[in-house]
Amino acid sequence: LAKTTQPISMDSYEGQEVNITCSHNNIATNDYITWYQQFPSQGPRFIIQGYKTKVTNEVASLFIPADRKSSTLSLPRVSLSDTAVYYCLVGIDSGGYNKLIFGAGTRLAVHP
Amino acid sequence: GAVVSQHPSWVICKSGTSVKIECRSLDFQATTMFWYRQFPKQSLMLMATSNEGSKATYEQGVEKDKFLINHASLTLSTLTVTSAHPEDSSFYICSANPLRQRNTEAFFGQGTRLTVV
Numbered sequence: 001l002a003k004t005t006q007p008i009s010m011d012s013y014e015g016q017e018v019n020i021t022c023s024h025n026n027i028a029t030n031d032y033i034t035w036y037q038q039f040p041s042q043g044p045r046f047i048i049q050g051y052k053t054k055v056t057n058e059v060a061s062l063f064i065p066a067d068r069k070s071s072t073l074s075l076p077r078v079s080l081s082d083t084a085v086y087y088c089l090v091g092i093d094s095g096g097y098n099k100l101i102f103g104a105g106t107r108l109a110v111h112p
Numbered sequence: 113g114a115v116v117s118q119h120p121s122w123v124i125c126k127s128g129t130s131v132k133i134e135c136r137s138l139d140f141q142a143t144t145m146f147w148y149r150q151f152p153k154q155s156l157m158l159m160a161t162s163n164e165g166s167k168a169t170y171e172q173g174v175e176k177d178k179f180l181i182n183h184a185s186l187t188l189s190t191l192t193v194t195s196a197h198p199e200d201s202s203f204y205i206c207s208a209n210p211l212r213q214r215n216t217e218a219f220f221g222q223g224t225r226l227t228v229v
């Protein structure tokens with residue numbers, strides 16, 4: 001069981017880069033690291049997924065060191081609309097599907 | 113991306129009654145769906161895995177007779193909260209993966225806010 005640990009909350013200002021680090025010391029060899037974003041009263045939304053090194057898409061970058069025991073989600077130039085809870089997950093296999101176990105997540109507040 | 117839709121978005125019911133929540137995969141088939149519950153300011157808690165054509169698998173501590181799950185088709189899973197009580201008031205969310213593979217993106221429904229009065 002790969003448990004994840006993240007900071008409970010973070011504060012930032014518009015236009016800044018935000019880096020959220022997640023620890024997953026017991027990650028399995030075949031597991032990917034996935035980040036989700038959740039706004040109040042909505043279901044989580046996929047942000048990015050990676051296995052090692054660096055992954056970048058139109059909204060974020062994900063940095064994963066060689067030992068894969070941690071990962072860092074990087075949000076460039078955040079805006080007020082990025083205020084949300086961010087979850088780092090390592091999937092748990094369930095008959096071929098990922099059974100996702102959510103940790104506490106990081107509550108990001110972006111200020112004007 | 114793929115779409116998972118829940119219905120209703122919110123529901124208010126009287127204590128002692130039962131409430132059914134639907135989770136549909138609109139543009140893909142899902143032999144497995146997951147149901148979560150989320151209390152205010154807390155994280156999502158996995159309740160059960162819904163399996164098409166077979167019994168659901170419940171997480172430890174979740175009462176299977178209280179939370180009935182039916183996955184009768186490849187695009188629909190239902191969660192019925194039986195004999196609801198105020199402590200069952202919560203935000204219920206379902207998810208599904210379009211591809212039967214590990215480490216693929218999961219899509220979540222918009223959630224259903226249940227209030228038991």
